[in-house]
Amino acid sequence: MDDFSFLKARLHGLGLRLTPQREAVWRYFAGVDRGRALSEAAGALAAESTSPATVYRAVKTLSSLGLLRPRAGEDGEVRYVAVRPGHVHLLRCTGCDRAVEFHECGLDVLEKLVEAKSGFSVQGHHLELYGRCPDCAPFDKISQ
Amino acid sequence: MDDFSFLKARLHGLGLRLTPQREAVWRYFAGVDRGRALSEAAGALAAESTSPATVYRAVKTLSSLGLLRPRAGEDGEVRYVAVRPGHVHLLRCTGCDRAVEFHECGLDVLEKLVEAKSGFSVQGHHLELYGRCPDCAPFDKISQ
């Protein structure tokens, strides 16, 4: 789980360094299977002796490198998820917000189609499935 | 452009009312072809004699009804977009953030597949294409 060399290379590309704090931020987001809000991250990493300001700055940096990606929840709160290299999509549980990755999507055909219809040049897509994980599904029968 | 009866019905379903302020908020978001941040909306609607607090409350309400949907931009800022009834996806310009809608996506097959592999029960998906609109594409050759 240490793509740190990868991280380092990406940072160096911009003349930036891989510091312990940035590594801690990356590990924090990469180590959980759901997105986290900035304030959550700041709170959690305070224990690891990384100041809030640094967490905010590091997230912004990693985000601009495309290593973290902001996603808005149903509630409008932004959570950042670590993006691994390659083409990855998430299936997220609407109950506990846990997520699993999947790769296939077959959207390249759709992209061409929409491109032709709209006159846009399509660069990529965000796709996320949502549903209930095995643990949360049972609750649907009880509550509500 | 007046799905106000639709709006009204959805609100009544929860014992809520369609007030002039809520209508103004809806019109604001529905009337633009790109998402807007809460603070932008609050600023713009102040001119229409709707207080910030009311805007924030109305967006939350409409959002919980599924009529507005929060989306996070690359920069991590949340913008809300009005959602019309039906199955709609957006193609958004990474330059100016303008968007056009499209409907086809063919993801039902994928949903079944991922469902089978993961053990989740899939409820739906968020899909967004991004690219350059005809107006913004030219700049790519100039800058950077």
Place this chain on the structure above:
DNA sequence: CTGTATGCAAAAGCTTTGCAAACGT
């Protein structure tokens, strides 16, 4: 009448910024 909605203004939170010190190359 009763419960919902609004505006105001204050309070609370989150995020950013300036600056001096520490660090890596």
Place this chain on the structure above:
DNA sequence: ACGTTTGCAAAGCTTTTGCATACAG
């Protein structure tokens, strides 16, 4: 040495909340 990074603490914003008033059914 030099430019980058950090932490602190202050400043700046956005967003939320309490409460009294207005409104709709």
